[in-house]
């Protein structure tokens with residue numbers, strides 16, 4: 001066994017024996033996200049590098065501590081990319097990207113992290129090194145543990161390797177801008193969503209709807225003719241989508257609490273005080289608001305979704321929407337199945353996990 | 354890593370259910386189900402004794418056919434109270450024995466859950482009951498210009514509940530994803546009969562991704578009572594390119610070349626010569642029978658997009674050494690090209706008394722190697738095998754032809770299949786791409802996963818179903834079973850499976 005891995009196994013077993021906690025950390029870029037981290041830091045960056053990459057297989061396997069920038073550069077050379085456009089928010093690593101489970105502007109069009117995750121190698125809370133899933137597109141042998149750990153924020157296991165599906169970069173891309181209010185934008189986005197149009201991202205804020213089209217040249221050209229709108233210069237468009245992904249767009253500046261509401265795409269504009277931006281065809285709504293958490297959560301739940309206190313605010317009210325029905329008990333038992341001594345990510349997702 | 358697992362762990366041994374009291378069970382179920390929803394006469398049970406893998410047969414103790422979620426919950430309540438195993442069943446088209454009944458258990462059929470609860474063309478989703486057939490969803494969505502993308506070949510018959518439980522795929526999954534990529538929310542019942550919802554109509558839900566975990570869980574975690582599927586806008590046009598190749602390795606390389614060119618076709622399927630010869634007799638798809646292999650490569654989208662992509666596909670296939678290329682000229686011809694591929698299973702059924710369908714997935718670049726190995730196995734076992742596969746995803750469906758009435762052929766077919774599966778694992782792949790483990794591939798799970806990994810699976814199951822009542826004995830082999838299999842396995846790949854009733 002690799003020296004780094006066996007060192008980690010030892011550390012985990014010791015922590016379990018002592019009853020102490022570990023904070024699994026890659027680049028620390030998502031440290032702001034979730035409840036406050038607890039425990040001693042276990043830095044994954046000493047376990048870095050691409051294990052296997054074969055562009056014609058559309059799969060890359062990387063060690064968890066590999067910088068995301070490095071991974072994307074290698075994919076870029078072969079004309080491929082991580083289609084879910086993971087945000088960096090700093091020096092992100094591949095393992096952290098999977099554990100955080102955050103996706104960028106292309107989420108509605110292509111899927112999220114879990115949709116591109118094919119397999120993982122991990123160390124559980126007992127110090128066992130385990131492999132789940134694999135490096136092939138279709139695999140139903142055993143429960144889908146890989147997708148279960150996507151977005152688990154380091155609370156179930158220490159990821160050591162991840163295998164991700166990659167895609168060819170789209171041949172053509174064009175960004176259009178339309179002036180319209182929120183209600184009209186939501187109507188339009190849902191209407192376009194029901195048509196065979198190559199929409200790959202959308203962003204609405206302050207009376208402007210920006211739409212990205214990606215795909216075959218002919219498909220993008222035909223859609224541009226059909227949709228009209230104002231066409232953005234390539235540089236401006238690239239900068240805009242990067243700013244949206246990295247939350248450097250002016251909407252995201254400021255220190256007030258930033259809420260993320262995941263809603264059905266056709267949900268009506270949320271009736272809450274604050275400033276709004278919309279992504280993912282209406283399925284992701286950002287809200288800058290000092291309003292009461294409880295009511296924000298109620299509005300989100302009534303609309304069929306949930307609300308996350310993404311940045312800022314008072315984490316004491318709970319970053320994530322409480323779990324309904326038997327889900328809380330299932331979560332506790334799953335946590336216990338992977339990490340009985342609660343070594344990993346103590347309290348990061350929910351206080352009792 | 355230590356392979357020693359404490360005996361107290363779930364999944365060390367098979368659970369013994371022989372003490373289930375039939376009379377007491379029937380009495381309790383009769384109290385919660387309306388008349389006509391409970392079967393226990395031998396003759397009535399017969400239709401449920403197997404699924405699509407008919408080599409395995411087992412009569413259930415009783416069949417429950419609830420009509421409402423509350424009735425299904427009550428059935429589960431009775432079973433959990435009395436410690437009775439429960440096997441959920443959709444249409445019974447599964448190919449791995451996932452819905453094979455338990456001798457001391459209830460076969461819980463969801464056949465009466467046939468309602469499309471809501472079709473929402475604006476949000477592009479459909480809420481359906483689990484017994485709704487896959488194709489029925491697309492048919493109902495058609496008038497809105499939408500469809501449900503995953504299209505297993507069994508889509509006329511198989512149910513959405515079964516699709517979720519197996520994470521089924523189809524010929525268009527390369528571009529549109531598997532079931533797990535096209536389902537937003539699953540509502541189900543825990544073994545205690547409690548309602549639970551996984552996922553939501555938003556793109557994510559709080560907590561762990563239990564929605565993903567439900568996919569491919571083979572009825573072992575919860576009973577599905579409602580599913581929300583994503584609907585996709587129907588492409589304006591589809592066109593199919595059919596390319597012939599003089600040898601299978603060149604054809605395999607052409608598949609890689611298409612992907613390398615940055616093309617993700619709507620479908621990319623391969624058939625070898627024995628397969629084209631078999632289907633051509635029945636469907637007259639116009640396949641080139643001289644070719645060692647043919648590829649079917651589909652493009653869909655707007656007319657402009659399709660014409661651009663077909664041009665690119667054509668160029669790549671020519672460069673990759675195709676001996677003949679034909680592009681479908683109209684919808685009728687496109688369907689004709691596909692008719693052969695879709696008729697592969699029935700054709701095998703007509704060629705041979707029985708056939709055994711395998712489902713390994715391997716990295717695409719190993720396709721040639723696998724095909725050569727299969728040729729060797731045909732000689733070794735004295736049986737023929739025809740090959741059709743989802744080449745784009747490396748998911749192979751070798752169909753081993755045999756006759757169950759000829760003594761010894763069954764065992765040879767099984768050993769042949771086991772060889773293919775073990776080779777899939779050693780080539781870096783998996784024993785099952787879309788058909789599930791069920792009872793069929795349970796021994797090969799011992800090769801694919803370590804004892805610690807299998808124990809982790811049992812712990813996950815226990816988090817949902819602590820007493821192991823949901824579909825026991827399927828998908829994940831007990832540690833003892835693997836110990837047995839491992840021991841016997843050393844003896845030259847002879848697999849006696851002493852504890853299973855066979856063929």
Ligand SMILES: Cc1cc2nc3c(=O)[nH]c(=O)nc-3n(C[C@H](O)[C@H](O)[C@H](O)COP(=O)(O)OP(=O)(O)OC[C@H]3O[C@@H](n4cnc5c(N)ncnc54)[C@H](O)[C@@H]3O)c2cc1C
Nearest residue numbers: 443444445446447451506512514515516518521522572577
């Ligand atoms: C000719 C033919 C072609 C096929 N082609 C394909 C193909 O192209 N791709 C593919 O992926 N598969 C294919 N299959 C396999 C099969 O059709 C799929 O696995 C299908 O999803 C099974 O659905 P079903 O309703 O028949 O489920 P069943 O066979 O009844 O059950 C399958 C499993 O799901 C569980 N289950 C069923 N309903 C529920 C529920 N409501 N809640 C919880 N668990 C449940 C059962 O316990 C069992 O484990 C094919 C089968 C045949 C016979």
